[in-house]
Amino acid sequence: MRLENLLFIPFDPRLVCFDLLNEEEKTWLDLYHKEIINRIFPSLEPKEQEILKQLTNAFLI
Numbered sequence: 192m193r194l195e196n197l198l199f200i201p202f203d204p205r206l207v208c209f210d211l212l213n214e215e216e217k218t219w220l221d222l223y224h225k226e227i228i229n230r231i232f233p234s235l236e237p238k239e240q241e242i243l244k245q246l247t248n249a250f251l252i
Contacts, residue, residue, distance in 0.1 A: 199227045204249035217252065224250040 201224060209217070224247040232240055 196223070196226070199230055201227055201243065201246040202250065204246065207250075220250045221252040 202220070207220075212220070228243065228247055232243060235243060
């Protein structure tokens with residue numbers, strides 16, 4: 192059995208303490224935010240794309 196994401200909403204980087212995350216958790220956040228970009232980015236307006244970039248850049252390795 193495996194869980195699948197139903198919603199693709201970026202985490203707020205101000206609410207994540209990166210120092211407390213292990214490498215596996217950082218990798219998961221990276222993959223999750225890359226998936227958000229791949230799925231949602233093309234359908235957004237330019238201003239929305241910029242906001243999404245700002246929110247996800249903090250998580251990308």
